[in-house]
Amino acid sequence: MHAAGAPPITASTSTWPVYSAPRVDRRYLSIRAWTSLYSDSENHHYSRRSQQYWDKFYKLHKNKFFKDRHYLEKDWRSYFDDEIESSHGKVVLEVGCGAGNTIFPLIATFPNLYVHACDFSPNAITLVKSHANFSAEKMNAFVCDATKDDLCVNVMPSTVDVVTLIFTLSAVSPGKMASILENCKKVLKPNGHILLRDYAVGDSAQVKLHDRDQMISENFYFRGDGTCSFYFSEAFMATLFQSAGFVIVDINTYCKEITNHSRNITMQRRWIRAIFGRS
Ligand SMILES: C[S@@+](CC[C@H](N)C(=O)[O-])C[C@H]1O[C@@H](n2cnc3c(N)ncnc32)[C@H](O)[C@@H]1O
Secondary structure, three states, X not given: OOXXXXXXXXXXXXXXXXXXXXXXOOOOOOHHHHHHHOHXXXXXXXXXXHHHHHHXXXXXXXXXXXXXXXXXXHHHHHXXXXXXXXXXXXXXXXXXXXXXXXXXXXXXXXXXXXXXXXXXXXXXXXXXXXXXXXXXXXXXXXXXXXXXXXXXXXOOOOOEEEEEEEOOHHHOOHHHHHHHHHHHHHHEEEEEEEEEEEEEOOOHHHXXXXXXXXXXXXXXXXXXXXXXXXXXXXXXXXXXXXXXXXXXXXXXXXXEEEEEOOOOEEEEXXXXXXXXXXX
């Protein structure tokens, strides 16, 4: 995570995919099998109190922590591409919207969208609703724990074109990730998609958490503020989505070297960008 107001950093221009995607040949797991496989991480103090810690996070940082994710525009454009003009009437749901750093730039780029946005932190949803660009006509923001609250209570079934999961799945313990996907599937149109960006294994933040002994289970860690973070391999993500009945449209891991001159350190940031289709 990058804190707004952190010391200046410069990013090298080289951004490159480092792995190729395993597209088939994964062993599929049922949701129940998936959940029980990762049940250990569920009982951990920070997993059980995840909602509490994220709510505290937004009470403390308000909308000052994450920067607006304007860089996602490229992802949206490649998705909407031919349909750029016809984004009119399209419906997007962001799960884990936080303070709105993804949805507000998205609406600025595609003003014809209708956006549902949910988060399990009431403080986050209050921030979204009090944002200067919030429009009750074009947006529906609501509190929901997507691992257990039925999204269909607030969103009509099979009405959403695109679900966005932007650094959200990593905040969920691995045993509960499959439930989120099941939930998203219910509101997605039959030909709908999930657009995702999230942390990848080997990210410098993972190395730091590992060195500090803050591991809950494999690739899953707690941070100093009590929030948790998972680091994905493409293989793990592919199995997760395929088990939940999605097809992989695109999946790639990216790496960017970032130098913080004032602290004289270089960090390797890694993230996954993926698109999944509802099969
Ligand atoms: C790293 S933040 C990303 C926020 C936002 N997507 C963005 O682009 O800035 C992860 C978000 O996921 C939310 N979250 C985590 N688990 C959730 C769950 N089970 N249901 C709904 N939201 C959840 C957290 O409250 C937090 O706002």
